Amino acid sequence: MDTLTTTKPLATYVVRHADDNLVLGQRLSEYISWAPELEEDLAIANLALDHIGVAHHLYDYAAEVEDDGRDADGFAFLRDERQFTNVQLVERPNTDFAHIMARQFFVDAYQVPLWDALARSADERLAGIAAKAAKEARYHLRHSRMWVLRLGDGTEESHRRMQAAIDELWRFTGELFEADDLTDELAAAGIGVDPATLEAPWRRTVLATLAEATLDEPHETVMRTGGRRGLHTEALGHLLAEMQFLQRAYPGLEW
Amino acid sequence: MVTATAARVREILDAVVDPEIPVLTIADLGILRDVAVDDDGRVVVTITPTYSGCPAMDLIREEVERALAAHGYHDVEVRTTFSPPWSTDLMSEEAKEKLRAYGIAPPRSGDDEPIRCPRCGEPSTRTVARFGSTACKALMVCERCLEPFDHFKEL
Structure with a gap:
């Protein structure tokens, strides 16, 4: 079976970004009611809602472009692990609160320049979705950055945990900036963005925040890759098993 | 059969409020983008989401259809637009x-x-x-x- 999601480049490109947001939204949803304080539960639920909302709009668009009878739910619930093209970072488990916020911070620092660039896309629909998402991503970044600072520059224990989370997740950040034939093609057409151009703004945000949080920049490491080609860590399969259970067990069920 | 005009449709939609902030109508909030009536009397209402994940959008779509149906307009399409993005x-x-x-x-x-x-x-x-x-x-x-x-x- 083709590991890519669709035969049309634009739809495949849109689905990549939808997958990032759906998987992260589902991960955040898993954590609701476990946050360290009630306000944070609300924050996590709101973050999840924004990411799932963006995913929904992108899947709707991909379905229209693909024009093959598949709808947004078809993309979300009826594809297997190898057909998901999210970066591995977003599927990483909710190890502890520091991991959740470090993961969020890395994603937010990437999505702000990503959506800003896509808001200038020659594709009007994609630009519209991105322009809205850009505003939300800025708000998310303010929140996740605050937690990196608060935990990094907090107690000995919170510092230790945030440093461990940053170190653990660092190897999943290289994939965010990898270009391939698809991104080359869409960037050349003025529709997509070359992921490599997002790395400098990402590093500026991340390194300034780590320094302010008294956290060390992780040592250079071998970056993990493969998510965009459908190769995932063990964590994604478990996430999908739970998320897709209802549609798999009761096909076509609505409520 | 009721013949629609855009002005009449807007008047009816003034009764459609945001489900989460019921003091504001969807027009007050800027969610209601456009109202058009084509030559066949078909009503096309265009709305825009406030937040990407706003769970009220589906309900608002239903409320628009329900309000218009109550006044005899049944040939209604509710479209969603993203550009320009909604802003406060x-x-x-x-x-x-x-x-x-x-x-x-x-x-x-x-x-x-x-x-x-x-x-x-x-x-x-x-x-x-x-x-x-x-x-x-x-x-x-x-x-x-x-x-x-x-x-x-x-x-």
């Missing part, structure tokens, strides 16, 4: 005043303005939680009257 800048001064009277501090025009307590007008207030009971609100508290209140976030 689209909210009218009248809408902001309605929000304040309802107990929600309205969105400001600039970040340098203070967020005033909607109860006593005090400018000295602080954020309790950046994310509140709905996607569009943050939770605040007034330093003077100590009342907690919602702030409609600028977007």
Whole structure:
């Protein structure tokens, strides 16, 4: 079976970004009611809602472009692990609160320049979705950055945990900036963005925040890759098993 | 058979309120983008989401259809548009005043303005939680009257 999601480049490109947001939204949803304080539960639920909302709009668009009878739910619930093209970072488990916020911070620092660039896309629909998402991503970044600072520059224990989370997740950040034939093609057409151009703004945000949080920049490491080609860590399969259970067990069920 | 005009449709839609902030109509909020009636009498209503994940959008779509059906308009299509993206800048001064009277501090025009307590007008207030009971609100508290209140976030 083709590991890519669709035969049309634009739809495949849109689905990549939808997958990032759906998987992260589902991960955040898993954590609701476990946050360290009630306000944070609300924050996590709101973050999840924004990411799932963006995913929904992108899947709707991909379905229209693909024009093959598949709808947004078809993309979300009826594809297997190898057909998901999210970066591995977003599927990483909710190890502890520091991991959740470090993961969020890395994603937010990437999505702000990503959506800003896509808001200038020659594709009007994609630009519209991105322009809205850009505003939300800025708000998310303010929140996740605050937690990196608060935990990094907090107690000995919170510092230790945030440093461990940053170190653990660092190897999943290289994939965010990898270009391939698809991104080359869409960037050349003025529709997509070359992921490599997002790395400098990402590093500026991340390194300034780590320094302010008294956290060390992780040592250079071998970056993990493969998510965009459908190769995932063990964590994604478990996430999908739970998320897709209802549609798999009761096909076509609505409520 | 009722013949629709865009003006009449807008009048009917003035009764459609936001399910989460019922003092504001979808027109007040800037969710209602466009109303058109084509030659066959088909009504096309265009709306735009406030937040990407706003769970009220499906309900608003249904409310629009229901309100128009109640007045005899059954050939209705509700479209969603994303551009230009919704912004709190689209909210009218009248809408902001309605929000304040309802107990929600309205969105400001600039970040340098203070967020005033909607109860006593005090400018000295602080954020309790950046994310509140709905996607569009943050939770605040007034330093003077100590009342907690919602702030409609600028977007």
